[in-house]
Amino acid sequence: MILIFWLSIFIVFYTFMGYGILLYFIIKLKRTFKGKPAVIAPANDLLPDCTLVVAAYNEELLIEDKIKNCLALKYPPGRLNLVFVTDGSSDKTPELIRKYPQVKLLHQAGRAGKIAAVHRAITFVTSEIVVFTDANTFLNAEALVEICKHYADKTVGAVAGEKRVQIDENADASSAGEGFYWKYESALKKWDSELYSVVGAAGELFSVRRSLYQDVPADTVLDDFMISMLIASKGYRIIYEPQAYAIETASENVSEELKRKIRIAAGGIQSILRLGSLFNPFKYPILSFQYISHRVLRWTVTPFLLILTFVLNIVLALEPGNTFFVILLLAQVLFYVLAFTGMIMEKRHIRIKALFIPYYFCVMNYAVLMGIIRYFTTKQSAVWEKAQRKQG
Numbered sequence: 001m002i003l004i005f006w007l008s009i010f011i012v013f014y015t016f017m018g019y020g021i022l023l024y025f026i027i028k029l030k031r032t033f034k035g036k037p038a039v040i041a042p043a044n045d046l047l048p049d050c051t052l053v054v055a056a057y058n059e060e061l062l063i064e065d066k067i068k069n070c071l072a073l074k075y076p077p078g079r080l081n082l083v084f085v086t087d088g089s090s091d092k093t094p095e096l097i098r099k100y101p102q103v104k105l106l107h108q109a110g111r112a113g114k115i116a117a118v119h120r121a122i123t124f125v126t127s128e129i130v131v132f133t134d135a136n137t138f139l140n141a142e143a144l145v146e147i148c149k150h151y152a153d154k155t156v157g158a159v160a161g162e163k164r165v166q167i168d169e170n171a172d173a174s175s176a177g178e179g180f181y182w183k184y185e186s187a188l189k190k191w192d193s194e195l196y197s198v199v200g201a202a203g204e205l206f207s208v209r210r211s212l213y214q215d216v217p218a219d220t221v222l223d224d225f226m227i228s229m230l231i232a233s234k235g236y237r238i239i240y241e242p243q244a245y246a247i248e249t250a251s252e253n254v255s256e257e258l259k260r261k262i263r264i265a266a267g268g269i270q271s272i273l274r275l276g277s278l279f280n281p282f283k284y285p286i287l288s289f290q291y292i293s294h295r296v297l298r299w300t301v302t303p304f305l306l307i308l309t310f311v312l313n314i315v316l317a318l319e320p321g322n323t324f325f326v327i328l329l330l331a332q333v334l335f336y337v338l339a340f341t342g343m344i345m346e347k348r349h350i351r352i353k354a355l356f357i358p359y360y361f362c363v364m365n366y367a368v369l370m371g372i373i374r375y376f377t378t379k380q381s382a383v384w385e386k387a388q389r390k391q392g
Helices: 002-034 063-071 093-097 114-122 143-152 173-195 223-232 254-274 285-299 302-318 323-347 353-377
Strands: 050-055 080-085 103-106 129-134 156-166 205-209 237-249
Touching: 002 173, 002 285, 002 302, 050 063, 050 114, 050 143, 063 080, 063 093, 080 114, 093 103, 103 114, 114 223, 129 143, 129 237, 143 156, 143 205, 143 237, 156 173, 156 223, 173 237, 173 285, 173 353, 205 223, 205 237, 223 237, 223 254, 254 285, 254 353, 285 353, 302 323, 302 353, 323 353
Parallel strands: 050 080, 050 129, 080 103, 156 237
Antiparallel strands: 129 205, 156 205
């Protein structure tokens, strides 16, 4: 029982902190012997042709701002194409896009989901590089230049930008927790990229070589993750470029964030089952290590181990003379009390930032549990399930 307890503790710690610590020291060691890698941006006339694809569903409130943001992006004249696909939109989104002749609009009445819309848009792409970004995010002016410079390296098959969550001083738990989470994720992605490859890309901003793009099944939930990892499975690297970033507001509240996280967790299980080849360390020695450490453990066993360690801790603490386990149990109880208090304060709209992290941590792991249950008990749909975002 003690062995299982400590093994569970180790896996939980490794998943959320240990892997990051290990990565940090590996990168430090690598830089000691090889120096920090530098990417030399090619001259503008050597940047590849690029197509920016935006899938939008009922975004009439934001779509013109998004278009203006895209038109302001810096890229060599004549080398950038803009494609907006609005399948299924029933508001004024298509009509608003038609006002801009610089944008190619693809629209059909039927709503088959984001990935179906993306697959359809890809058939119109002839450029070497295709970049995907969400309709409710805004890119920095240099984003495309920063992304496309990496394709001078022929081993690079995809480039992921950085997601930044816009938060303010009065942020609630969903905003502050999500913001903290993405800052930590960004650090891990930087180190993953420097070690070998990022483990998947986020749909807010990522790009691929058009020649390597592969359609994924129509019911795929995490299409961005699957598309990028299929490229990685072909032996190409996914690079992380933090100087290309997409800014979006946080979920409107914790309930909306929970809905989004459950869907991601269900998609994570789906992806793991479909990417079985990546568990082969003989074929992917570094990528398998990164994939299991950064993704698989989070999306599978770790939430269950949190429950197991708490139960085992109670049993061990009840045994006479186990003062150490009593202290560990009290520490666990304190953590969950802080998380519960954070939930109560959130419902009462009382902002205590010190409570956001334990509360958000518990919400994330609860979402994984619910996502796993959802995947195995309900039929998955790839149709957009938009979480409500804060209005900026």
